[in-house]
Amino acid sequence: MKRVAICLLSGGLDSATALYVARNQGYEPIALSINYGQLHLKEIESAIRIAEHIRIEHQLVSVPLPWGGSALLDSNIPIPEERDASEIAQGIPSTYVPARNTIFLSLAASFAEVRGAEAIFIGANMLDYSGYPDCRPEYFRAFERLLEQGTKCGVEGKVIMINAPLVHSKKSEIIKLAVQLGVPLEWTWSCYKGNDAPCGVCDSCILRAKGFQEAGIQDPALISKNI
Amino acid sequence: MKRVAICLLSGGLDSATALYVARNQGYEPIALSINYGQLHLKEIESAIRIAEHIRIEHQLVSVPLPWGGSALLDSNIPIPEERDASEIAQGIPSTYVPARNTIFLSLAASFAEVRGAEAIFIGANMLDYSGYPDCRPEYFRAFERLLEQGTKCGVEGKVIMINAPLVHSKKSEIIKLAVQLGVPLEWTWSCYKGNDAPCGVCDSCILRAKGFQEAGIQDPALISKNI
Numbered sequence: 001m002k003r004v005a006i007c008l009l010s011g012g013l014d015s016a017t018a019l020y021v022a023r024n025q026g027y028e029p030i031a032l033s034i035n036y037g038q039l040h041l042k043e044i045e046s047a048i049r050i051a052e053h054i055r056i057e058h059q060l061v062s063v064p065l066p067w068g069g070s071a072l073l074d075s076n077i078p079i080p081e082e083r084d085a086s087e088i089a090q091g092i093p094s095t096y097v098p099a100r101n102t103i104f105l106s107l108a109a110s111f112a113e114v115r116g117a118e119a120i121f122i123g124a125n126m127l128d129y130s131g132y133p134d135c136r137p138e139y140f141r142a143f144e145r146l147l148e149q150g151t152k153c154g155v156e157g158k159v160i161m162i163n164a165p166l167v168h169s170k171k172s173e174i175i176k177l178a179v180q181l182g183v184p185l186e187w188t189w190s191c192y193k194g195n196d197a198p199c200g201v202c203d204s205c206i207l208r209a210k211g212f213q214e215a216g217i218q219d220p221a222l223i224s225k226n227i
Numbered sequence: 228m229k230r231v232a233i234c235l236l237s238g239g240l241d242s243a244t245a246l247y248v249a250r251n252q253g254y255e256p257i258a259l260s261i262n263y264g265q266l267h268l269k270e271i272e273s274a275i276r277i278a279e280h281i282r283i284e285h286q287l288v289s290v291p292l293p294w295g296g297s298a299l300l301d302s303n304i305p306i307p308e309e310r311d312a313s314e315i316a317q318g319i320p321s322t323y324v325p326a327r328n329t330i331f332l333s334l335a336a337s338f339a340e341v342r343g344a345e346a347i348f349i350g351a352n353m354l355d356y357s358g359y360p361d362c363r364p365e366y367f368r369a370f371e372r373l374l375e376q377g378t379k380c381g382v383e384g385k386v387i388m389i390n391a392p393l394v395h396s397k398k399s400e401i402i403k404l405a406v407q408l409g410v411p412l413e414w415t416w417s418c419y420k421g422n423d424a425p426c427g428v429c430d431s432c433i434l435r436a437k438g439f440q441e442a443g444i445q446d447p448a449l450i451s452k453n454i
Contacts, residue, residue, distance in 0.1 A: 063290035063334075069341030092379050098340035099333055102377050106329040107290075113325035114296030134377040142376045146369045150329050150361040152319050 002028045004117040005163070006108045009033050009058070011046030013188040013208060014123030014166055017174050020181040021165045022121045023054070030057045030115065032108055036100065037064035038072050039194050046189040053184055061107055070097040072192060079192050081201040085210055088203045092131040095192060095203065101134035105143050105162065112160050113153050119161040125174065126167055140164050171211025179217060186220035198222070229255045231344040232390070233335045236260050236285070238273030240415045240435060241350030241393055244401050247408040248392045249348040250281070257284045257342065259335055263327065264291035265299050266421050273416040280411055288334055297324040299419060306419050308428040312437055315430045319358040322419060322430065328361035332370050332389065339387050340380050346388040352401065353394055367391050398438025406444060413447035425449070 005027035007019040022029045033047040044060070051058035068074035071094040080093055101124065108120045124135040133139060140162040148154040166174050178185055190208045191198035198205050198221070212219040232254035234246040249256045260274040271287070278285035295301035298321040307320055328351065335347045351362040360366060367389040375381040393401050405412055417435045418425035425432050425448070439446040 059293060061290065061293065063288065065334075065337060066286060066288065067338050067341045069337075096379055097337075099337035099374075099378055102333040102373065103330075103337060106326055106333040107292075110292060110296075110324075110326035110330060111294050114294045133379060133382045136376070139373070139376040142369075142373045146329065146366070146373050147326075149363070149366040149369045151326055152323055152360060155319075155360045 003119075004028050004030060004112075004115055005119040005121050006112045006115070006117045007031050007121040008104050008108055008123070009047045009051065010123070011043035011048075011050065011188065012123065012190050012204075013178065013183075013185060014125060014174060015047075016050050016123070016183050016185075016188050017178040017181065018121045018123035018163075018165055019050070020178065020183050022119070022163070024181055027119065027121075028056075029121070030059065030111070030117070032059050032061065032111055034104055034107060035060065035062040035064065036073075036097070036103065037066075039075060040072065040189070040192055042194045043189040046187050049187050050184060053187075059111065063103070063107075065097070065103075071095045072097055079202050081199075083203060083206065085207065088207065090131065092133070093203060096132060099134070101139070102143070109147055109151065109160060113151050116153075117160065119163045121163045121165065123166055124164045125169055125171075127170055135164075135167070137164070137167055140167070170214070171207055172214035175211050175215040175217055186223070188221060230346075231255050231257060231339075231342055232346040232348050233339045233342070233344045234258050234348040235331050235335055235350070236274045236278060237350070238270035238275075238277065238415065239350065239417050239431075240405065240410075240412060241352060241401060242274075243277050243350070243410050243412075243415050244405040244408065245348045245350035245390075245392055246277070247405070247410050249346070249390070251408055254346065254348075255283075256348070257286065257338070257344070259286050259288065259338055261331055261334060262287065262289040262291065263300075263324070263330065264293075266302060267299070267416070267419055269421045270416040273414050276414050277411060280414075286338065290330070290334075292324070292330075298322045299324055306429050308426075310430060310433065312434065315434065317358065319360070320430060323359060326361070328366070329370075336374055336378065336387060340378050343380075344387065346390045348390045348392065350393055351391045352396055352398075354397055362391075362394070364391070364394055367394070397441070398434055399441035402438050402442040402444055413450070415448060
């Protein structure tokens with residue numbers, strides 16, 4: 001019997017790798033991408049391309065958050081630039097989107113319940129982003145407890161597991177795993193800005209570049225764009 | 228200093244009363260209504276009218292859930308009709324929307340964090356709908372634990388309280404409270420169907436009628452429509 005997993009797919013390197021991990025673990029993955037009003041909506045194009053590539057079902061949900069409160073939603077809030085990894089790891093940056101993973105996981109949970117999925121996969125990792133509270137294992141465990149209490153399948157004793165397979169991984173380890181699993185890294189989009197090419201200076205670009213450097217691999221997204 | 232509360236306002240009797248309770252407790256309420264693709268979208272008109280009436284800020288968020296799985300989302304799934312209150316209280320009906328309150332509360336939490344709100348008010352009650360798992364106090368406590376773990380304000384020690392003031396109330400008690408607080412009950416919309424007038428036979432119409440009968444009050448929504 002097939003085991004279905006809902007895989008949150010932003011179009012970035014981590015979520016694409018988490019999707020491939022789910023597939024590699026024998027799940028039938030269904031991708032779920034969410035337009036929450038992010039300025040770097042370009043990542044959704046990457047998500048579509050990746051899901052089409054491996055021929056899986058892909059659901060898009062649109063829920064633009066009108067209240068802003070994040071540099072990813074409001075162009076008047078500056079995106080931090082040119083910080084090194086140790087600076088990025090300090091505190092909660094302006095790119096934090098209030099309750100974003102809670103919104104994402106609640107939508108994934110609704111979809112999972114309708115489809116009888118056993119798991120939700122999310123590409124969150126806590127090492128690079130220790131400041132994001134909703135990327136920590138204790139948060140995912142709290143979400144599992146919530147689903148036990150607040151869903152039909154939960155009260156019937158059926159568990160929906162929140163699987164964050166990369167939560168303890170370094171970016172370089174994620175990249176090596178992605179290469180091993182055949183993730184089309186050249187299509188993934190990490191930059192917080194929605195320009196034609198990655199900016200190279202936002203936290204996300206800096207962590208990606210550092211990860212590729214430490215993995216000893218050239219970033220195919222930059223090669224394919226001749227950057 | 229003003230204490231802000233985000234009040235989930237569907238446009239029904241319970242959520243409108245919960246909003247008035249928040250106001251009565253001294254909160255500055257901000258209403259939040261969510262179009263999740265419900266066939267009875269008419270309730271949103273009621274929500275708009277009520278929020279305008281008491282001149283409060285009102286935010287609308289649209290997140291149509293494409294996966295169906297509920298009679299409230301999919302017109303191919305029948306809405307139960309002509310059940311008495313004891314039948315309605317048994318099991319989880321086809322009008323259950325998977326993870327609906329989790330989606331609603333996650334959006335409310337995001338909004339609450341951006342606005343520095345101290346509480347989220349929700350009109351859920353467990354007596355009439357014992358079958359809905361996401362209407363129980365233990366579920367709301369689990370959601371508070373989740374927000375402690377998964378939000379910036381939570382990790383900084385600031386609590387967002389999930390306040391379900393009607394959770395233990397009978398419908399007749401809610402109606403009496405609503406009358407006492409001046410809730411414009413004639414504008415509230417409870418029917419699961421989106422017709423011009425309430426159908427009178429869905430669970431929601433039946434519980435409403437029973438509540439008014441037990442409270443010894445005529446339903447002003449029916450009087451104003453000459454039903």
